Structure formats: C-alpha cells, structure tokens
Amino acid sequence: MSFQIGITSMVFLTTMVVIFWRPRGVNEAWPASIGAIIIIVTGIVSKSDIIDIMSKIGGASITIIATIVMAVILESFGFFNWAAARLASLAKGSGHRLYWYIQLLCFLMTLLFNNDGSILITTPILLLLLKNMQLKPYQQIPYLLSGALIATASSAPIGVSNIVNLIALEIVGMSLWMHTAMMFVPAFLGLVFMSYLMYIVLRKKLPNTLPTSITDIEESFFTKNFHPLKTKISVETKNKRSKFMVKILVYVFVMRCLLFVASYANIPIEIVAVLGSVVLLMWRWYHLRTNPTDIIKKTPWHILIFAFSMYVIIYGLNNVGLTALLVELFEPIVNQGLFQASLIMGGLVSVLSNLFNNHPALMLGTITLTEMGLNPITLKTIYLANIIGSDIGALLLPIGTLATLIWMHILRKNKIKISWKDYISVTIIVIPITTIITLTLLYFWVQLMFG
Numbered sequence: 001m002s003f004q005i006g007i008t009s010m011v012f013l014t015t016m017v018v019i020f021w022r023p024r025g026v027n028e029a030w031p032a033s034i035g036a037i038i039i040i041v042t043g044i045v046s047k048s049d050i051i052d053i054m055s056k057i058g059g060a061s062i063t064i065i066a067t068i069v070m071a072v073i074l075e076s077f078g079f080f081n082w083a084a085a086r087l088a089s090l091a092k093g094s095g096h097r098l099y100w101y102i103q104l105l106c107f108l109m110t111l112l113f114n115n116d117g118s119i120l121i122t123t124p125i126l127l128l129l130l131k132n133m134q135l136k137p138y139q140q141i142p143y144l145l146s147g148a149l150i151a152t153a154s155s156a157p158i159g160v161s162n163i164v165n166l167i168a169l170e171i172v173g174m175s176l177w178m179h180t181a182m183m184f185v186p187a188f189l190g191l192v193f194m195s196y197l198m199y200i201v202l203r204k205k206l207p208n209t210l211p212t213s214i215t216d217i218e219e220s221f222f223t224k225n226f227h228p229l230k231t232k233i234s235v236e237t238k239n240k241r242s243k244f245m246v247k248i249l250v251y252v253f254v255m256r257c258l259l260f261v262a263s264y265a266n267i268p269i270e271i272v273a274v275l276g277s278v279v280l281l282m283w284r285w286y287h288l289r290t291n292p293t294d295i296i297k298k299t300p301w302h303i304l305i306f307a308f309s310m311y312v313i314i315y316g317l318n319n320v321g322l323t324a325l326l327v328e329l330f331e332p333i334v335n336q337g338l339f340q341a342s343l344i345m346g347g348l349v350s351v352l353s354n355l356f357n358n359h360p361a362l363m364l365g366t367i368t369l370t371e372m373g374l375n376p377i378t379l380k381t382i383y384l385a386n387i388i389g390s391d392i393g394a395l396l397l398p399i400g401t402l403a404t405l406i407w408m409h410i411l412r413k414n415k416i417k418i419s420w421k422d423y424i425s426v427t428i429i430v431i432p433i434t435t436i437i438t439l440t441l442l443y444f445w446v447q448l449m450f451g
Contacts, residue, residue, distance in 0.1 A: 029302035032309035060166030066273035085218035095207035110154035157187040176263035190438030346385035350393025362390040
C-alpha cells in the first residue's frame with residue numbers, strides 16, 4: 001500500500017506541475033492521460049473502477065462537448081464580429097458603459113454554453129473589439145480580465161455550465177434542476193457583487209471615452225467571408241442579420257431550458273444536448289452550405305481525455321486512502337453546524353483549487369462528502385459550497401481553473417501579456433470577499449427554502 005500511495009502522489013503532483021508549466025505549450029490532456037495510464041497499469045485503479053468512472057463522466061462530457069460545438073457553430077455564422085459590433089454600438093463611446101455590457105455578455109455566454117465555451121467565445125469577441133478600437137494593451141487588460149473572471153465564475157449558478165460540476169452532480173446524486181433551485185439565487189447575487197467590486201477596483205484604469213470612428217467589424221467580416229450567391233445571409237441588411245443572430249440565441253436558450261426539463265423528467269440530458277447541436281449544424285448547412293466535418297477539427301476533444309484522466313488519478317488517490325484521511329480530518333468540522341461547514345469546506349476547495357486546479361479539488365471534495373454519511377440536505381448544501389469554492393474561489397490564481405488556463409493561452413497566441421501581478425492585483429481583493437459573501441448567501445437561501 002505504501003508503494004501505491006507513493007506512486008499515486010507522485011503521479012498527481014507531477015501531472016499538476018506539467019499542466020501549470022505547459023512546456024512548449026503542451027496540451028493539458030497529455031500529462032493527465034500519461035498519469036492516468038500509470039495509475040491503471042500499476043493496478044491502483046481496477047477495470048471495475050474504470051467502468052464506474054466512465055458511467056459518471058460520460059454524460060457530462062458529451063453534454064459539454066455538444067454545447068462547445070454550438071459555440072463553434074456560432075463563430076462560423078459571424079456571431080463574434082456581430083457581437084463585437086453590438087458592444088461597440090451599445091457602449092456609445094463610454095469606457096465605463098462598455099465594462100458593464102462586457103460583464104453581461106460574459107455572464108450570458110456562460111449560461112447559454114459553459115465556462116470553457118464562454119471563454120472560447122467572449123475572448124475572441126473582446127480581442128476583435130478592443131483591437132479595432134485601437135486601445136493600448138494596458139487599456140485592454142481591465143476588460144479582458146474582468147470578462148474572463150465573470151465568464152468563469154458564472155458557471156456556479158447552473159450545474160450544466162461546467163464539466164466538473166456535471167461530473168460532481170453524478171457523484172453526489174443531485175439532479176440538475178435541484179442544483180439550480182438551491183444555487184441560482186445566491187450565486188447570481190454573488191456574481192452581481194463580484195462585478196460591482198471589480199468595477200470599483202478597475203474603474204480608474206477604464207478609459208472614460210472610446211473612439212467612435214472605427215472600422216465596421218461586422219460588415220467587413222460578412223463582405224470578406226460570405227459570397228452573396230453561395231449563402232443565404234450575406235446579402236441581408238444589418239437589421240435582418242441581427243434578427244437572424246437573435247433567432248440563433250433564442251434557439252440555444254430554448255435548448256438550455258430543455259436540459260432542465262430533461263433532468264426533471266429523468267431523461268439523460270446528453271441526448272437533448274446532442275440533438276440540439278445536430279439541429280444547429282443542419283441550420284448552418286442550410287444557410288452557409290458549410291460541410292459539417294469542419295466541426296471535427298475545431299471541437300476541443302481533448303477536454304474528454306482530460307476529464308477522464310483526471311478522474312482516474314483522483315480515483316487512485318481515493319483508493320489509496322486519501323479521502324478516508326480527509327473524512328477523518330473534516331467530519332468533526334462538518335458536524336459543528338451547516339454554516340461553519342459550508343464556509344470551511346468551500347474555503348478548503350478554494351485553496352485546493354488554487355494549488356492543484358479545480359477539477360481534482362472538486363472531485364476530491366465531493367467524494368469525501370459522500371463518505372461522511374450526511375443527511376441529503378446537508379450533503380447537497382455543503383456540496384454546493386464546494387462548487388462555490390471550485391468556480392469562484394478557484395479564481396484567486398490564474399492556474400485555478402481550466403477556463404483561465406485556456407484564456408491565458410488565447411491571450412498568448414494573440415500577443416497580449418497579462419502578468420500574474422496584473423491578475424492577482426484584482427483577484428486578491430475580489431475573489432476572497434466574493435467567495436465568503438456567496439457562501440453566506442447560500443446558507444441563508446437554503447434556510448429559507450428548507451427551514
């Protein structure tokens with residue numbers, strides 16, 4: 001057993017170091033998958049464990065990939081350029097007004113898709129807009145940073161907005177609609193507080209006025225990419241294009257709602273998610289005559305490998321006794337009362353997320369809770385406290401979530417440098433306070449719901 005503990009601990013720590021270091025830009029799925037292979041080969045995780053893992057992450061992974069496919073389809077419709085143009089118009093030359101519209105966009109994109117998909121959508125939109133406005137790099141940073149933080153944190157209100165949340169729902173045996181009923185109000189209020197607090201921190205860095213004489217981002221894209229004889233949207237007016245984009249967003253919203261209906265009716269939500277993506281693909285083919293095979297290249301399939309591999313490693317840690325040790329350490333704390341337990345467990349997951357990334361932190365925290373023999377309401381409440389720690393508390397450092405790692409990678413590709421100092425100068429003020437406020441709101445909301 002001591003050999004297995006040593007191997008598992010070494011694999012876990014080495015995997016985390018390589019993911020954070022990313023030598024030569026290596027994809028995070030590679031170190032995770034190599035670590036998982038070592039765990040399986042050494043027999044720490046058995047075949048029956050692998051079957052159990054696949055049953056827990058399969059539906060969640062399919063659901064997330066299906067929603068990311070929708071995000072990829074949006075790009076081909078010209079949504080990024082259209083949205084950038086709308087933001088420029090709504091801002092009306094005010095840098096402060098632009099901040100609030102960016103916050104709203106990032107929040108909605110996470111709710112309609114997921115946190116990783118939202119980063120893949122909103123970051124290119126903001127880069128398009130800010131570069132088109134010819135803002136200097138230091139002027140772009142407040143918008144890019146605040147947008148990424150709210151996009152990532154916005155996965156807390158509904159469980160379907162984050163792959164690790166969906167996996168954890170399976171572990172704890174909680175339905176999607178129950179998660180939302182217990183979590184949406186406190187998490188939403190926490191996000192509003194977070195946005196306002198970020199505004200206070202960043203407002204002196206926001207430009208008061210923005211240039212209004214900029215290139216038409218939307219028109220230049222449609223003129224360049226859509227030939228009027230080959231597509232059905234290239235020759236339409238801006239007004240008609242806007243109606244078309246709104247129809248797509250309404251469709252995505254309806255599909256999102258159907259996921260909760262499916263959850264309530266005990267229908268696998270991945271079925272609804274896949275059908276929604278297929279219909280949107282057909283819609284794209286009808287309008288753009290685009291071969292759907294391009295989706296295969298653009299979809300980040302590595303997320304599936306990453307999620308499976310990380311869960312194998314965490315399962316290995318569980319098998320060698322780590323969760324049993326955590327139960328022994330934290331069960332007395334949990335038994336002191338729901339409020340204290342929520343704050344301490346949410347804080348613990350926040351710390352672990354910033355040290356080791358929120359995927360393993362939330363999985364460890366959730367598995368530990370399921371072994372404490374808690375009553376259903378207590379279990380679900382502390383689990384949701386873990387979610388707050390994983391989705392909001394994890395943002396203290398840029399290595400705390402997969403979404404922020406993706407965001408940093410996109411910025412590097414576009415030669416935008418945001419240092420750890422730039423990042424932490426905001427998060428050190430915003431994240432701890434927001435996490436505590438949201439955890440407190442969760443406790444009082446649960447008391448209101450269940451007495």
